Amino acid sequence: MARPRLQPGPATARVAPLDPCTLGRPFHLLDGFLQRLALHLEQALQHRFNRRCGARFRVGAAGIAASLPGADGATRDATGAVAVRLERPLLLAMLGFHYGDDPATAAAQADAPETETEHRFTGGLYPQFLDALAVCSGGSAGGFAAEAAASPHAGRRIVRIELHEDGLGLAGRLELALDEAWLEHLFHHVAPARPALAPAPDAGQPLQRRLPVTLNARIATREIAFEDLLRLRPGDILPIRPVGTADVLVEDVHLFRASVAEQGGTLCLTSFVPVE
Structure with a gap:
């Protein structure tokens, strides 16, 4: 059986190297x-x-x-x-x-x-x-x-x-x-002239106060069968074990563990600890 020959591909144009000064x-x-x-x-x-x-x-x-x-x-x-x-x-x-x-x-x-x-x-x-x-x-x-x-x-x-x-x-x-x-x-x-940008209302504030992030707290997780999930209706109650800590996610990245506390009927997070 004859062995296939590799045909040379078309010549490719050389890419000019970038000048870092430009x-x-x-x-x-x-x-x-x-x-x-x-x-x-x-x-x-x-x-x-x-x-x-x-x-x-x-x-x-x-x-x-x-x-x-x-x-x-x-x-x-x-x-x-x-x-x-x-x-x-x-x-x-x-x-x-x-x-x-x-x-x-x-x-x-x-x-x-x-x-x-x-x-x-x-x-x-x-x-x-x-x-x-x-x-x-x-x-x-x-x-x-x-x-x-x-x-x-x-x-x-x-x-x-x-x-x-x-x-x-x-x-x-x-x-x-x-x-x-x-x-x-x-x-x-x-270069085309760029219109001057209007200063932001909070331009005088430090960057850490002007940079909004989304913070989510995952209090508890529970496994449930798919057929049971389909039977759920508004008002149904899923029993869970009491929790003392919660995972805290910033922009969907797990960064902290926090303690869960109750104050005036409201669940609160306290004692944030970075996740290693």
């Missing part, structure tokens, strides 16, 4: 902001390089990531600090297009020392990226100023945008590192 914060609401930012940058590159210089820059995926390997410029506005990093081959290609040099040759010089011309160029280019960030997050352009001590700490969130130059086959990333104040600004801009 838990409890509405990062999922930033998708609309990232789409607006990518479109804004696409239009800026189209206007500055593609139409004027014959380049073929385009914007790819945009997302939120962690850590910033290195920042080329740190700036601050009224909201907070933002550090900018553009991968150098892309930056040098833009520099070549801008000055009419061969962009492929310029991009190949990424390992060469930085020049004053490159610094002056980034001084005019990076403010465009920062203005796009400000406008797409509900602010206004032109509010950033360079500040040497403004660079966010490593491990902060970064806005990462993929850039491509199809004519050169070049690809890289633009990264904007946001400090905590800028992150809170983004969350405030994208």
Whole structure:
């Protein structure tokens, strides 16, 4: 008898690991902001390089990531600090297009020392990226100023945008590192406003007085045949033995044993003892 063969199942998609730094914060609401930012940058590159210089820059995926390997410029506005990093081959290609040099040759010089011309160029280019960030997050352009001590700490969130130059086959990333104040600004801009909750009437009372629970006391139990149970009618009396203790249940959980006492014709519970 032939043994059955196990057929390999369909390939399953890998689940991306959770970043604990994003838990409890509405990062999922930033998708609309990232789409607006990518479109804004696409239009800026189209206007500055593609139409004027014959380049073929385009914007790819945009997302939120962690850590910033290195920042080329740190700036601050009224909201907070933002550090900018553009991968150098892309930056040098833009520099070549801008000055009419061969962009492929310029991009190949990424390992060469930085020049004053490159610094002056980034001084005019990076403010465009920062203005796009400000406008797409509900602010206004032109509010950033360079500040040497403004660079966010490593491990902060970064806005990462993929850039491509199809004519050169070049690809890289633009990264904007946001400090905590800028992150809170983004969350405030994208998260829906919540109406203020009216204070509860007993809000000034301690929690243990404001937390109601259901308490049941099981005074006695008795076994009875099912046919006898069916014969019971209102007014029938079931004899039980006198009880001295009762089980006390809180939300159906047996927590205490209590003594049963009578006072003024009413059964009362006293001397509560926790059940181990």
